[in-house]
Amino acid sequence: GNYPLKSNSDGFYGHWVIDLMKRGMKIVMIDPKVTWLSTRAEEHLRVRPGTDAALALGMLNVIINEELYDKEFVEKWTYGFEQLKERVQEYPVDKVAEITWVPAEKIRRAAHILAESKPATMQWGLAVDMTKESLPASQAIAALFQITGNVDVPGGIIAPPEILNYAGGWGTELISDEQKSKRIGLDKYSLLQFGFQIAHPDTLIDTLETGKPYKLHGAWIQTSNPISCMSADPQRTYKALNSLDFIACVDLFMPPTIMALADVVLPAATYPERNGIRVGDGCQRGEVINKVTQIGECKSDMQINLELGKRFNPEAWPWDNVEEMFSHMLEQTGMTFNELQEKAPAYLPFTYRRYEKGLLRSDGEVGFNTATGKIELYSSFYEMAGLDPLPYFEEPSPGPGSTPELMDEYPLVLTTGARTWSMFHSEHRQVKRMRALRPDPIIEVNPKTLEKLGIENGDWVWVENQRGRAKRRVVATPVIDPRMCCCDHGWWFPEADPENLFDVFDLNINNLVPWIPGKSGFGSNYKTMLVKLYKVEDGE
Structure with a gap:
């Protein structure tokens, strides 16, 4: 689901792969296309788009049934292995080969390479997220590395240290319980109640069209160009957004979304015209953007947000400038923005096998930060949300297998x-x-x-x-x-x-x-x- 030489996603630099290959690292490439990397891989699995979950479950079938997994790690640190073992029996390799277009012998070979390589890690990407049943697909892929013991060890999969834990956003404490309960999609998708602080995008389109459960009146569009880029069915999206009374946009240029919909456009500064911070996703590091020039009257996205926030709620936005705001965001690192400018890139101290030392849980107990204290191959979190707690594959529809x-x-x-x-x-x-x-x-x-x-x-x-x-x-x-x-x-x-x-x-x-x-x-x-x-x- 990722070609790192081009995408460089989440702070992961593609040249790192080449550097490690020069030092002897072997790769298995899972990609529908033949690429420069795939021609240098031990195995290239040319998976049919949308069938990554089936491929992972087929490899799990091999690793579990041939007892290639890390028995000690599975016994001590995982929950639900027997249920996972039962589930993968539904995905024999020959069946998976038919689904994925990957020959059965290649699936078995890749499973053996993974199980017999210590350590092993993975780089995945957006292609996994952009399939309809992306969560069970991700769960199946992660399980491959979990049952082989490649977790929180040098060269394996790590729970990355965070400079800023921003996945759930900020400011929810400023919203009343009554207002929180109005979040669109909350009644349809229970996962939105467990840390995902967003309105549900698909349901939002329905709300714009129907006015139910309530009418929306305005939109703020920043660092986004939905009509040209990420929105499904862009003509439907255009008509839905056009029903709003007011739309404000922030951008460097005037792309189609602005030309079609904006009532007010605020010009944003380019990188050389602003200060900024970047902590990356995954294994975070502190990085800065340093302002070197000012052209015209444009302001940075951060300055625009700060000034708007001070008008909406001055107590929630107490900073006099963006540098003070950045320093507040960095407070847990012990550095100010100016200090980070001098030090960047800054990495947090890191240690391995933190689950053995009580460093992954807020209560200081050993284990993982889950309800069971173990890696949940059978997810109690998904079960609580009314979802299948085990990974599975669902044929994309339309698709060769479904239609x-x-x-x-x-x-x-x-x-x-x-x-x-x-x-x-x-x-x-x-x-x-x-x-x-x-x-x-x-x-x-x-x-x-x-x-x-x-x-x-x-x-x-x-x-x-x-x-x-x-x-x-x-x-x-x-x-x-x-x-x-x-x-x-x-x-x-x-x-x-x-x-x-x-x-x-x-x-x-x-x-x-x-x-x-x-x-x-x-x-x-x-x-x-x-x-x-x-x-x-x-x-x-």
Whole structure:
């Protein structure tokens, strides 16, 4: 679910992988595409998009049934192993091979490599999150490293030290219980009651359209371009947001979302025009952004938020400037913002096997920070939320396994959102140097597939399913399985007519994506759908 040389997600630098390979590290690559890294892997598992959970459960089947797991660690530090063992019997390797397109011998080989490698770690990414049943998929993948004892050891999976614990956001203590109870989606998805301090996005769209359970009147859009980038069904999203009385946006540029919807636009500062902090996700480190210039009257996102916060609730925003605010956020590190500027990058002290020393739990007891004090292969947390406590695989729908009747009309599996070297999400289309590296939105297709369709390299095509279509320029490449195709996302043409919203509704691949979450309320099938390709006609 991640190609680290391009994506560098969550503070994880892709060159670290190369550095470790030079020092002898072996890799197993799980990726539908052939890549530079996959050609250097011990095994390359070319998994069908959306079937990572099945692959992980098949590997668990091998490791458990052949008793390759770390028996001592499982016995002492995990909960629910017998239930997991029973569940994985539903995923024999031959069945998993049929589901995932990965040959059975490769699945067995990869399972043995993992179980016999000490230590072993993983780098996963957004592709796992962007399938409908992403939580059980993540649970299955994590279990591979948990039952092999690769947890909180040098070279293994760690519970990272945090400079700032910001996953749940800040400021909930300022909201009354009555106001908290009005959070949209709280009645439908129980996980929202356990630390996830958000309104549910899919339910939010329903609320905008219906006015139930109450009418919404305004939106604040900052560091986001929903119509061009992350929103499913962007035309539905546009109509829903357009029902609001007032929308304010903060951005560097005027992308389609602003042109379509904004009543007020606040210009944001670029990196050289502001101070900032960055702690990263995962294994956090303290980093800073240092202001070097000021052009015009724009302000940083942080300055805008501080000034607005002081108007809404001065007591909650007591700082005189953003540097004071940053220092408050860093308080638990013992450093001020100015001190971090001198020291960055700053890493917290770290030790391993903290579960043996009482360093993972607030009560100081040994074990893990769970209800059972153990790694929960059978999740009591999910069970409490009314969800399946064990990992499972659900066939993406539509998909070859769930809707075979659609395969004649929509014969290709499409995966979207592949990262590029020069652009990030919907950014950089108007930066000439970056755009020169990727002038057009593309779709990668195997030459054998193109020959069958009568399409040639460089042709403009429509990518279409039963929900919508989007334009792409074809790139013929053998690195793609003939049964699938792969395209980038976040496209709009800054050079096109702003009155036509820069052609975003012709180019946005999310025209093909519905607002349908997984059972937990999280996840959606952005990364796997069935499509057909046909040429764009003159004048289209």
